[in-house]
Amino acid sequence: MTELNKLTIAEAREGLRKKQFSAIELTESFLAAIEAGNDGLNAYVLATPEVALAQAKESDKRLMTGEARPLEGLPLGNKDLFCTNGVRTTACSNILDDFKPAYESTVGANLWNAGAVMLGKLNCDEFAMGSSNETSAFGPVVSPWRRKGEDGALKPDKLVPGGSSGGSSAAVAADLCLAATGTDTGGSIRQPAALTGTVGMKPTYGRCSRWGIVAFASSLDQAGPIAKTVRDAAVLLKAMASYDPKDSTSVEAPVPDYEAALSEGIKGLRVGVPKEYRVEGMSKEAEELWSRGVDWLKAAGAIIHDISLPHTKYALPAYYIVAPAEASSNLARYDGVRYGLRVPGKDVIDTYANTRAAGFGQEVRRRVLIGTYVLSAGYYDAYYLKAQKVRSLIKHDFDEAWNSVDVVLTPTTPEPAFAFGEKLGDPIAMYLEDIFTVTVNMAGLPGISVPAGLSGQGTPLGLQLIGKPFDEATLFRAAQAIEDAAGRFAPPHRWWETGGLAAPASKAAPASKGAKNAASQKKPGGKRK
Amino acid sequence: MQVDEATVWRIARLARIKITEAEAKGLKTELSGILNWVEQLDEVDTSSVEPLTRVVPIELRQREDKVTDGEIADEIVKNAPMIEDHYFVVPKVVE
16 A cells, blocks of 8 residues: 555556545555655645645545546646646746635646646746756756666766656656646656656647646647656546637647547558757767667557658747747736735836846746847847747648658657756756757647657656647557557666655755645745745 | 847846846846857748748637626735735835
8 A cells, every 4th residue: 555656547547446545545645755755856846735635535435426537536746837726836936926826727627627636736947947947946856867877876966857847757757646737838848758757748739728827938838747658648638638718729629538549559650750850969879769769660560751840950049039038028927016026126117127136037037038138129020020930930841741741750858867057057058958849839739758768877768759730649649659669667766765865955955845834835935045 | 149238238127127237247148149049040041931820720719798707806916915905006106
């Protein structure tokens, strides 16, 4: 019974239905795992045991009376970008202070209405702006993975779990939840999934409602799951997706049974391998794994085509115009008047400026300033309009590709996880983390990252599959073929459970205190650095 | 594109973010670096390309023009740093 937290969603669902354990027992095993492991990982910024246990109690009642909903009694983590009714939501920024929404995000409501249990709010980069979870006001998340030295022993250096959904990826990889919500604006679900050996799915733009999710770049943001297996991700996306009149970009389209699609196999599936993804600086391991992925899909019956996506290299610079521009506009609402932090000034303008200087972290300030610049009088055409034109070309590349292939296979990231601080001082080096994932957001397509192997240092690497709009089902099928061939990957040493192997010190401590205090929900906030 | 320090101050004022002298110097380098890097887009001929406005071709839906929500002033002001009754309080704007 002590290992319930190591189950997958599919296994836990079966155990609950067969009454092998109760939803309360399952939930308590996760609450205990969070209590023991979060000090080391800093994955949760707020644990919500009262919410979780109340939901689990209701689940047990329904399981007893045969009224179980699709996700009945399954404990999940919720990225702190999703607004939660009456539960502190910060986007991991100081500017939201002790904000407690009076509403639930549509995606969150879909999950809880399907019977899922919320364990707490997960750490992320501030306003989802980052690729390492180092920009969070609650301090960085520590990956459960460690590098192996030449002698085979694990090294003590802390690795990043990717970002921005780094709390989500770390919590899933370390069994602090069955699965988690994430959001993906340029790779924020897929890149952290790749770096932690988990499965991450960014659905088609419009598949999941953005209502109640703290906005970063509205034409790019999408919610999606991070899970332990492809099947688990398929089960979750089915519940998360819906048409929502409250999000005007939400698309009214039937949501298929993704789990049922998994058994269909990929015989005859046409897989494109784009030559433009063979970039300079890609690790030899990522390249080898990519070829292995091609072989796996071929062995499962797929037909491989070499394809060209000529504007690939322009996706990232275009993204770094579009995303900051939209962010500067979205983040204008944080003015210290209606919610969040206020730092008084000599007049109202001075109050805005003081509040925003104190409330936004360095990367957020940088992006708001870039966005303000490219949208300022005289520069709009040269930057934003130009980038949106390039975006049309990127989308056109994919539209052409769909004439000859059904999915596209690429590595998720050029390299495995890096260590703390390695890229923090160099914005562009950090931005390059998203080089393979950002094209998908620019074209509004669905993409999934599946664990495919380990680097020479024993850390995970992922493969990405990109699909046609609203064809997530095919992506899940192809991802299942990769998972079947590659197997699953778990961190070799569960150091966070025991505090061993140089348990992370000071930096993570304040936030973990925040999570504990928050557990009682008496003193949330003010625990940020 | 190289931005100068005066431009940094101007953008920071537009963005309503207070910066220090030292930050302005750092931002000048950082913003110039990022803007130089995005300038590779100039290599792409976009003279006959329409800008993308929607990634999924859907029409904007319209709904009946009627009130669907309201009477929740308590909830709206609940998170405000300073309120009076159902009003947000800000420093005096008009003399």
